[in-house]
Each structure stands twice: as structure tokens, then as C-alpha cells.
Amino acid sequence: MSNVTVFGMGSFGTALANVLAENDHNVLMWGKNEQSISDINERHQNSRYLKGAQLNSAIRATADLQEAVEFADIYLIALPTKAIREVVGQIDSLLSDKKTFIHVAKGIENDTFKRVSEMIEDTLSPEHNGGIGVLSGPSHAEEVVIKQPTTVAASSQSSEVSQLIQDLFMNNYLRVYTNDDLVGVELGGALKNVIAIASGVVAGMGYGDNAKAALITRGLAEISRLGEQLGADPMTFLGLGGIGDLIVTCTSTHSRNFTLGYKLGQGLTLDEALNEMNMVVEGIYTTKSVHDLAEEQHVDMPITNALYGVLFDDEPVDQSVAYLMGRDKKAE
Structure with missing residues (x-):
């Protein structure tokens, strides 16, 4: 059992938070939309993005960044690419030790042409970087959240991080393969x-x-x-x-x-x-x-x-x- 903070309350972050909770991990979601936060905490739904889907009742949500940072040693970054540097920078300012960062963002930064893992590495202080990985593949949130069979790939420069991602998310409806080509x-x-x-x-x-x-x-x-x-x-x-x-x-x-x-x-x-x-x-x-x-x-x-x-x-x-x-x- 691990403690995982999910940064972002969009459809895919929510679906993966549900996977983690279903796998018996402790999950806290962080975001800024008060309606989504109350929806998750009180009704166990995120109707703004996944209308009609019932979430695991153990998932909690907060707008308190300090609480979100202190909750876990593993962070799932489920944010738009253009928000990555700002939020990771805010997280970094609150850290005192290493954390593992897993992202599910699918973009390339304008002007720098950097991939998301490179953006996270750039923004983090080296002493806070406990490993960076990605979870990617054909995985619509609308199907993952209702437990339809899905297969994805986990990748990192660290084989330990790839294995961690596989262990965290894999279950009988989400099959995770490791891939060493980040x-x-x-x-x-x-x-x-x-x-x-x-x-x-x-x-x-x-x-x-x-x-x-x-x-x-x-x-x-x-x-x-x-x-x-x-x-x-x-x-x-x-x-x-x-x-x-x-x-x-x-x-x-x-x-x-x-x-x-x-x-x-x-x-x-x-x-x-x-x-x-x-x-x-x-x-x-x-x-x-x-x-x-x-x-x-x-x-x-x-x-x-x-x-x-x-x-x-x-x-x-x-x-x-x-x-x-x-x-x-x-x-x-």
C-alpha cells in the first residue's frame, strides 16, 4: 500500500486515482476547482469530467497544496503540459526530501521542445528528484473508470521507477507493460x-x-x-x-x-x-x-x-x- 497524490482533477487523473484506490492505495487528489473537490469528497463523483461515473469512496480531494505535498512520497502529475512547470515549481518549493514523479501529460513544450519528463527534471531541485516516469498508451478515461480492459506502457530512465508504476496501477482490467524507451x-x-x-x-x-x-x-x-x-x-x-x-x-x-x-x-x-x-x-x-x-x-x-x-x-x-x-x- 502506497500514499499517492494526484495533481490535477481532469478526466484521466480522476480515472487513475480510482484505479489506485481500487488497488488499495491511499489517494489524495489536488486541484483548484472547489466544485470538483466537493463533488469528489461528498458524492464520490467528478461530474464535470466523468459524468455518471462512481468513484471509490476512499479518494479524497483538497485545494491545499501543502497538504497534497505532505500526504505522499509518490506524485501523479495529471495536468496540461502548459501547467507543468508552474505546479511542479510550487511543489518543489515545499519539498524537503526526494519524491517520485509519474506523469500522464501528452505534450511537447513550445519553444524549448522539451518532453514532459524533461520539464519536470528542469523544474525540480536535484535533491528532490527521486525518479521520473510516464504512464502512456491507449486509455480513454471514460473506459478506464468503468473498468473496461485497457493496456498501457510505463517508462522511465530508471527501471525501478518503471517497475513501481507497473506495480501501482496493474490489476485485472488495467494491464501495464514496462518499456525502457522513455x-x-x-x-x-x-x-x-x-x-x-x-x-x-x-x-x-x-x-x-x-x-x-x-x-x-x-x-x-x-x-x-x-x-x-x-x-x-x-x-x-x-x-x-x-x-x-x-x-x-x-x-x-x-x-x-x-x-x-x-x-x-x-x-x-x-x-x-x-x-x-x-x-x-x-x-x-x-x-x-x-x-x-x-x-x-x-x-x-x-x-x-x-x-x-x-x-x-x-x-x-x-x-x-x-x-x-x-x-x-x-x-x-
Whole structure:
């Protein structure tokens, strides 16, 4: 039995908090939304993000950061990428010893192009860093919280941390594999969100299975090219953190990235689409990071480039599809 603090009260953080509690760990969730805190503490629900799902009654929630920091030696960081440095910095200021950090964020920082584990390592004082790992893979919160079979990957530069993550989360409905390629697992989780928005665009425009399959397949090729350039094992992208996560995010209405793309494909502007949604869409920020990083690394990523034009240069979606289909002939 371990004490775990979950920083973040979104859908996936909540679902994983429930897994931990079901596995008999002591769980405290931290966040700033008082309605969600009372919902969790009094009704054992988080109706803002997981409507109708009943949570383990042992889960508690607080807005007190000091309490959250002191509660546990293991921290699960379930926050949007853009909030990581701020919150981890606040945690670091309250620490007096080493803690283990596990994150489930799927993004790449704008401008620095750093992966989330690198952001956490940058922000933590060395004397507080007891190991950093990631849990990633095809795992919609809506299905995890109702105990549908799910498989994911745990990765870290430390085999002990990878094993810890596996031990914490694995049970009869959540199967956890370890993977020693931290770079590949983090990149796979982040880059698939870019392709998922594009997949939603294609679906929103009314195109069928042929177009979706082509987009996913060529999207995987883009992810693999950039990943290998950055030192990832290409085999990682054929696993749960790669093609597994890509398939589920590119095909499911549970995916906020797919949903955003679908709305864009139906003709909404980016602002109009976001106004209809209640969650952070990581793929928007990641598209900018990946576009700029690919240019810096001289890696060809046509789908990413086309989506960047739609999101940041107001290019029409049909024009972007025409660009992709009209590129010069080449070998696969």
C-alpha cells in the first residue's frame, strides 16, 4: 500500500486515482476547482469530467497544496503540459526530501521542445528528484473508470521507477507493460494528438475509412521519422505508446483532439470549436511545437504542416487536404 497524490482533477487523473484506490492505495487528489473537490469528497463523483461515473469512496480531494505535498512520497502529475512547470515549481518549493514523479501529460513544450519528463527534471531541485516516469498508451478515461480492459506502457530512465508504476496501477482490467524507451513513449503520446486532430478533420469533412486509414498510417510514418531523429527506438512506435495510442485517439469520439478536428472539418473556426468544448486540447499546442521542431531537425512532416496551416494560418481544411493529395510522387 502506497500514499499517492494526484495533481490535477481532469478526466484521466480522476480515472487513475480510482484505479489506485481500487488497488488499495491511499489517494489524495489536488486541484483548484472547489466544485470538483466537493463533488469528489461528498458524492464520490467528478461530474464535470466523468459524468455518471462512481468513484471509490476512499479518494479524497483538497485545494491545499501543502497538504497534497505532505500526504505522499509518490506524485501523479495529471495536468496540461502548459501547467507543468508552474505546479511542479510550487511543489518543489515545499519539498524537503526526494519524491517520485509519474506523469500522464501528452505534450511537447513550445519553444524549448522539451518532453514532459524533461520539464519536470528542469523544474525540480536535484535533491528532490527521486525518479521520473510516464504512464502512456491507449486509455480513454471514460473506459478506464468503468473498468473496461485497457493496456498501457510505463517508462522511465530508471527501471525501478518503471517497475513501481507497473506495480501501482496493474490489476485485472488495467494491464501495464514496462518499456525502457522513455523518449519514444513520451513522443508517441504527444505526437499522436497532432494526427488525431487531422483525423477528426477528415471525418468532419465526410471522408470515409480509406482516408482515415491513410491518415493514420502516414501519420505513424511522420511520428517515427521525428522520433528516430530524436533518439527513440523505432520499435516503440509499433507498441502501445505508438500505434496503440494513435489508433484509439484517431478513431474515438472520447478523444478531445479528434473531436476538435471533427468540428474544424465541419466548418467551425478554431475559436468556435474550442468554445463548444470543456477540456484542454493538447494537440493544438503540440502541433506548434512539432511543426517548429521538425523544421529545426529537417524532418519531413506534411500532415503536421498541413494542420499547422489550419490551426495557426487560417488555411481552409479543403485546401490542406488538396495539398496533401497533390504532393510530388514518391516511394513509400
